[in-house]
Amino acid sequence: MATSQSEYEQQEASAQDQAAAMATATATATAMTSTAQLLRQRLVNGGTGHETLASATTNGKTASVINTNDYSSGTFMKLKTYLLALRPWSLSASLVPTLLGSALAYRSQWSADFSMLTFFLTAFTVVTVHCAGNVVNTYFDFIKGIDKQKADDRTLVDHILTKDEVVSLGAILYMAGCGGFVLLAVLSPAKMEHLALIYFGGLSSSFLYTGGIGFKYIALGDLVILILFGPISVLFAFMSQTGHVDWTTMGYAIPLALNTEAILHSNNTRDAESDGKAGIVTLAILIGRTASHVLYAMLLFTPYSLFFIFGLKYSLWFLLPLITLPQAFQIEKRFRNEQTMHVVPRQTAKLNFFFGILYIVACCCAQQLPTFAWRKH
Numbered sequence: 001m002a003t004s005q006s007e008y009e010q011q012e013a014s015a016q017d018q019a020a021a022m023a024t025a026t027a028t029a030t031a032m033t034s035t036a037q038l039l040r041q042r043l044v045n046g047g048t049g050h051e052t053l054a055s056a057t058t059n060g061k062t063a064s065v066i067n068t069n070d071y072s073s074g075t076f077m078k079l080k081t082y083l084l085a086l087r088p089w090s091l092s093a094s095l096v097p098t099l100l101g102s103a104l105a106y107r108s109q110w111s112a113d114f115s116m117l118t119f120f121l122t123a124f125t126v127v128t129v130h131c132a133g134n135v136v137n138t139y140f141d142f143i144k145g146i147d148k149q150k151a152d153d154r155t156l157v158d159h160i161l162t163k164d165e166v167v168s169l170g171a172i173l174y175m176a177g178c179g180g181f182v183l184l185a186v187l188s189p190a191k192m193e194h195l196a197l198i199y200f201g202g203l204s205s206s207f208l209y210t211g212g213i214g215f216k217y218i219a220l221g222d223l224v225i226l227i228l229f230g231p232i233s234v235l236f237a238f239m240s241q242t243g244h245v246d247w248t249t250m251g252y253a254i255p256l257a258l259n260t261e262a263i264l265h266s267n268n269t270r271d272a273e274s275d276g277k278a279g280i281v282t283l284a285i286l287i288g289r290t291a292s293h294v295l296y297a298m299l300l301f302t303p304y305s306l307f308f309i310f311g312l313k314y315s316l317w318f319l320l321p322l323i324t325l326p327q328a329f330q331i332e333k334r335f336r337n338e339q340t341m342h343v344v345p346r347q348t349a350k351l352n353f354f355f356g357i358l359y360i361v362a363c364c365c366a367q368q369l370p371t372f373a374w375r376k377h
Helices: 002-044 070-085 092-107 116-143 163-187 192-208 221-242 254-270 272-277 283-313 316-335 341-365
Strands: 053-058 061-066
Touching: 070 116, 070 163, 092 116, 092 221, 092 254, 092 341, 116 163, 116 192, 116 221, 163 192, 192 221, 221 254, 254 272, 254 283, 254 316, 254 341, 272 283, 283 316, 283 341, 316 341
Parallel strands: none
Antiparallel strands: 053 061
């Protein structure tokens, strides 16, 4: 009987130990769940994602949990911040002329030499320089006190990035663009000195737009944008593919150049008051609100008039961009309204993209182009 009693007590003690172990495991799991929910809530509510260790206590038991996604979340947020600093909504201004120049090269008598690798290198080179120019613009607008609390670009105003990070980002982008240009110069049939003249001219202009001379601040920014994101970009893309300089290609850039200038002019008109207080001079400030509206309408609708003429005289394909005309009227209406003026630059950029793509499709599909002395008959 003594032996049986001892065995019974041992079994009872073992059962109590198992119950205690299960209770501890349950408490630990509960603590881990609570901690994970807390971290998730902090991230959703704007947490940085940098928390690496969290602890929770339940019934005197402490459980620690390491968030395995904290580093990846933080990295993702940082990359997203850098991406937004590039102003991706504006990149159609450089990408579409590059596509147009490449399309014209494909339609030329040198189309047999068309290279997709050259095309991608050209697009990469142009877009990286454009991104670098945007970053430089962000930096100098902030340094000169132009970007304040009501500014559209929040990168430095809200301390999303530091000034050193913006400078580093701009330097990296310029170096990446130069690297792309070196590869392009090796692969392209064009003479290196011709490519270099256009490329480094565009690179210098992207920097001097706000840095150095600061064309933007002396009412010359509109002229720089009109030339850089139109004829120069189209000619650069065409020459990279064919190796030839054909000035007639610049004529095709006129509709895109006018539409791109509409983006900048709407931005400067919106910011005219704050720009004036900061002591800079833009075309929108010089001509006033009423004349700025007239100029914006001309920049926005003149390309449609050209396409209508091209469509009647050369090919009906050139009527294709007219599909975007109703949207252009809506944007122009918002331009005249002070309450909706702030959305116009981005909407004009979006219009520029679709407008340009349809124009490129027309150039690829039309049997006859407006002027094509270089076109194979």
